[in-house]
Amino acid sequence: MKIAVSGAAAEAVDRVVPQLVSDLVASRLTGLDASLWGSEAEEESAKRLGWIESLVVSAPLVPDILALRDKLHADGVNHIVLGGMGGSSLAPEVITRTYGVELTILDSTDPGQILAALRDRLETTAVVISSKSGGTVETDSQKRIYEQAFREVGIDPIERIVVVTDPGSPLDLSARADGYRVFNADPTVGGRFSALTAFGLVPSGLAGVDIAALLREAEAVSLELAQDSVDNPGLILAAAIAGTRPLKNKLGIVADGTHIVGFADWAEQLLAESTGKNGKGILPVVLGRHAPEIGLNLPDVQIVRLVGDYDDTREVADGEIEITGTLGAQMLTWEYATAIAGRLLGINPFDQPDVESAKVATRALLDSRPEATSPAFAQDSVEVRGTASVVAGTTDLNGAIDALLAMVGDDGYVSIQAYVNRLHHQELEGLRDLIAARLSRPVTFGWGPRFLHSTGQFHKGGPAVGVFLQITQAPVEDLEIPGRPFTFGQLIQSQAAGDASVLAEHGRPVLTLTLTDSVSSAAVLARAVR
Template sequence: MTVRVHATGAAGEAVARLVPQLVADGVASGITTLDPSLWGPAAEEESAKRLGWTEAVAISDALVEPILALRDTLHARGVKHIVLGGMGGSSLAPEVITQTYGVALTVLDSTDPGQVRAALEDRLAQTAVVISSKSGSTVETDSQKRVYEKAFRDAGIDPIERIVVVTDPGSPLDVSARADGYTVFNADPNVGGRYSALTAFGLVPSGLAGVDIRNLLDEAQSMELTLALDTPDNPGLVLGAAIAGTVPLKDKLGIVADGTYIVGFADWAEQLIAESTGKDGKGILPVVLDTDSPELGLNLPDLQIIRLVGDEDDTREVREGEIEISGSLGGQMLVWEYATAVAGRLLGINPFDQPDVESAKIAARGLLDARPEPTEPLFVDDSGVEVRVAGGLELAEHTLSGAIGALLAQLGPDGYVSLQAYLDRVHHPEFAALRDVFAAKSARPVTFGWGPRFLHSTGQYHKGGPAVGVFLQITAQPDETHDLAIPDRPFTFGQLIQAQAAGDASVLAEHGRPVLTLTLRDVAAGAAAITAAIG
């Protein structure tokens, strides 16, 4: 299926104005031939080692047979359940791939002890685990590997036969896993995590779970020539210009699944765009929307809507001012990667680095090492919610509704709300519904992220992008009776997720971002209490 992009309004004007110059400058062919100079001298060193994703299809073809052979071996051992321990680009691509292909995969991209325990207790005797980390030092995946190793041994199962590792060659995880005898798949080190969907990071867990990964690569391959050509109808150039070239810039991108067969694509695109463009005070903020989300009826001047539609809808008239895109999953993944690189050039930033991602990790690590006593809440609401503030946020009244009102009052005309739930997303999906509640109340774009996974995604934009966001953290009060130890580590999963939330709040505050943290003593009643407080 060919990927088609249609743009009207300001986005259409941007395409008409910018694509001819992109064609004249040879941007598409330059990306394909790995030209690191396209994003300016300051970005050249990083770009020179981050363009391998343009060759991912050809390089990944050699992985297909080994992945399928391992799948057969695991089936022979009685494995019927695949778990993926990964964060950010290591988990978001396999999640959309398996959901779209209708294949079961348990994605463990959390440090919430309840969510980790639930995964451990789910068909362990029939489970194989993919531990996926580009750097090989990601604390979440290291912790997941340790806890699964212990669980397998306790069950009388050799973890060497049940754990598969995906990482960059020469990483700490690559070295230790090979020494221990684990099966290891290496990915191309010249591909950044968020561009790694069509590399081993996307293919190994998806293929082991049962996806036809050769078909996925074929879909992407069918778009390679089109994307390499400097032509006005190149969808990578058209999409890049449409999302990053409007005047004035519509720097919020509302992504709506509206007829596409692809499941969960916006969550993958969210990381790709936010982490690639959110830096130097610039960026495009992706906002994952439903077809009935409040923002769609607000006519916000800084919100560009893009709809993911089905191929059967190609002849319908595009809504005025919107972008529509259709096509296969593999084809769209490659198109959006090209478009994001093009957007970086138009915005004048380096789309391949992530200078602010490490700050929250460093802060969390410091809290784990120092193990300070929790700060006392400013007050505890009648519903049992502990309220804390940071980043200069001041409250006129000590009520939950007053605290939320004070946070929303910090919103400017070009601001956004970031909701961050450091909770068990498997057992408490109801918190995601708060996104629409806050959008209706604030009349501004609202993003929602499960912590700590969003730290590997939109977390870069929060610190490096435009300083117009307000931040609401939702955490759970530590419960030592239901916590989960991490083997050979001096901290538990409960302590880790608390440190990640507190660490990110401190970094946001240092950047002058207002932060409201609500700690729930009763998680089951938490979403209803917050909704009631909004009024």
């Protein structure tokens, strides 16, 4: 691991790191000292520090995972699907993409996306169902639909479904009773810190990743991270991202030469869900190399570049952070840095008090399944809904978008949330750069409902400076969920509506645009944003 800093980040490192060393923060964290975040956080922290020991705990899993991989290959399996959300899917996604291994990530409830996975090599597919709590509605629904699909083609689901969950969870108990192969994870590790546990290793290993090498990468930096030294990369990164004065509370993460693929999407959950609470937090913003925000020198935005080979003769761009390292080393370092950033911010990095609110709202809508609220108006195959502050008095799509974006303050941000089929709507990601260029403010983009398990915590618990653009889609083809009184289409619509209602209750402006003709609607949105 190598980290170089300049500008405000360098000043923060020079000022903060010596204090962290003096306070023995690195060695206390490695020693599982739950008092690091204050007395109010101590009870929760004491139950959430198992990730510090994940390398030791996870090593014995490797032979069992590889043995199962060999058995599946012998049975003709050549395709692994992962049904999981948040920490259960984001780490395996970056691990397999970086190692160049195929893994179908099913972290959606969009019926079109579910159907695409079901229709892809089902006869030679094995599925990993991954849920820490064992009660996640998305993964339960995915398990149910794959059980049905396997039976319909004459395959025993017990031979093709593997479960990863905490010991004693509802999923653990039911899966074992039914005869499924179960891998238990360490219950003292929170989902977003679980990359190097069974949640990251089982699907990645079954897909073909050299998971022993991944653990060795992390082990190579573990001694540095444990030392109370000004050269400790975890202390340096924590100070650089959480110690600036005034705090630069938006962190633009740019892949610029790194061999790691998709790292920013994983770091986004780790940082946003860990720090976004009590009106505080650091908002990660996933940026391309030419994103509009990079050249604006915004006072509340810190740019961090993930680079390739370290060159200590090259000057770091003014005010930026450069970081390089192997994937395993990066993951462990960012976990250390995030935990220490919580101490610097004065929050508990291990709870997520605002995540459950959206789940509760979703369940209430699924139980009652009310008729969809009428749109304020419709235009060019787009139905427009939103909070009164956004849609009151507007009569066209341009006006509604203008009204929402006009609410972005000097320290604000825009969150685009696309509850659509990710496979068919990649072009929607282009709206991010369009809005960032128009406003000269940070813009995040998240696929729904997966972001509910990551940045969703920051949206409600962090600083109240965001505005929210929801994009939903009328399902082209719906799909029943076996044993449930609702469909996948109803589930994702309830998740979007539930989150919108909770955001509105928190006083956040929301504009919901529903695409009724997905072929043309995306182009309509792009024109309206421009």
